């Protein structure tokens with residue numbers, strides 16, 4: 001992946017069959033995603049009582065982050081907008097239940113159904129676009145205030 005995916009196309013388009021397979025077969029990516037997921041689990045600070053929790057993996061992709069949840073004994077539901085990524089998760093026999101959908105649309109789960117949520121490398125897609133938008137707005141307002149004075 002030469003440049004940032006979020007700049008190239010919306011995630012459901014960018015993560016097509018080819019990119020989804022490329023992403024999931026990179027040993028470097030597999031290792032990084034596992035480490036990030038371990039850290040996210042630490043930050044969730046779930047009780048260390050050996051009881052499996054039900055976690056939501058927002059932007060679960062091909063199941064790399066979910067794999068860490070399974071390895072730690074948890075059950076999970078994975079939500080992703082890319083059918084190709086979810087196909088690979090199925091192919092890899094991800095242990096989570098997989099849902100195709102946009103995180104921006106919510107999930108319709110009742111309060112208290114899940115014990116926690118992680119989102120590994122998925123929210124940046126929105127964050128970068130949001131940041132660019134703020135910079136553009138800033139310059140538009142800045143320019144118009146200069147013109148008025």
Ligand SMILES: C[S@@+](CC[C@H](N)C(=O)[O-])C[C@H]1O[C@@H](n2cnc3c(N)ncnc32)[C@H](O)[C@@H]1O
Pocket residue numbers: 011012015033058059060061062063064065079080081082085101102103104119120121122123125
């Ligand atoms: C870099 S991958 C990370 C996948 C997985 N969390 C991991 O650690 O390997 C980012 C994922 O976020 C998904 N994604 C991006 N925007 C999304 C949205 N609005 N709703 C659901 N999934 C989204 C993409 O389809 C992609 O599978």
